[in-house]
Amino acid sequence: MTDTVLQPKGTDVKTDINTQLTGAQLQQMLDAHCQDMKQGMPGFLFYGILSSSDGSILSKASANEEASKIVEQGSAFHLTIIDQVKKVIDSNDTLEKSELDYILIETDKITFMLMISALGKFFSITALDRAKSNVGISRALLYKCKREFGTLLDDFF
Numbered sequence: 001m002t003d004t005v006l007q008p009k010g011t012d013v014k015t016d017i018n019t020q021l022t023g024a025q026l027q028q029m030l031d032a033h034c035q036d037m038k039q040g041m042p043g044f045l046f047y048g049i050l051s052s053s054d055g056s057i058l059s060k061a062s063a064n065e066e067a068s069k070i071v072e073q074g075s076a077f078h079l080t081i082i083d084q085v086k087k088v089i090d091s092n093d094t095l096e097k098s099e100l101d102y103i104l105i106e107t108d109k110i111t112f113m114l115m116i117s118a119l120g121k122f123f124s125i126t127a128l129d130r131a132k133s134n135v136g137i138s139r140a141l142l143y144k145c146k147r148e149f150g151t152l153l154d155d156f157f
Helices: 023-040 065-073 075-091 135-149 152-156
Strands: 002-004 014-016 044-051 057-062 102-106 110-116 122-129
Touching: 023 044, 023 057, 023 135, 023 152, 044 065, 044 075, 057 065, 065 075, 065 122, 075 102, 075 110, 075 122, 102 135, 110 135, 122 135
Parallel strands: none
Antiparallel strands: 002 014, 044 057, 044 122, 102 110, 110 122
16 A cells, blocks of 8 residues: 655656654655745745754755845844744643644845744745745645644655
8 A cells, every 4th residue: 555645846756654764755845845935926036944953954946146145144043043932832821732834034025934843953044035925835835734644754764
């Protein structure tokens, strides 16, 4: 019996229920997913999947080198932002048990969207040209991805 774990456009990754994906299959899936995000987001500049442990980039897609360079050089700072927001949420007793899910940062030129994985081991960074972007469409794509991936990436490592 086979079960489709996730099928981004352009891939056909299937696995036995009791068999894990190989590293190469997972990388292929992540790369295809990043390209799908690039195609689906208005005002797209950059999309990357990063490790929450050290901010290293697992996979990415970019519209231009400048945008890629800005996000890649700032990946450690994005990780710091996530950690600090988590501390704020954890320190607020009135919120009971709340989990960080999504952070939106808007500048006059670029909108950054940070989406945290189901178990918090990974996060994605999306950079959009603010004037051309549609945050609603982009956010919907991010949540769709989070539902489809579930804990697949978290569980792999």
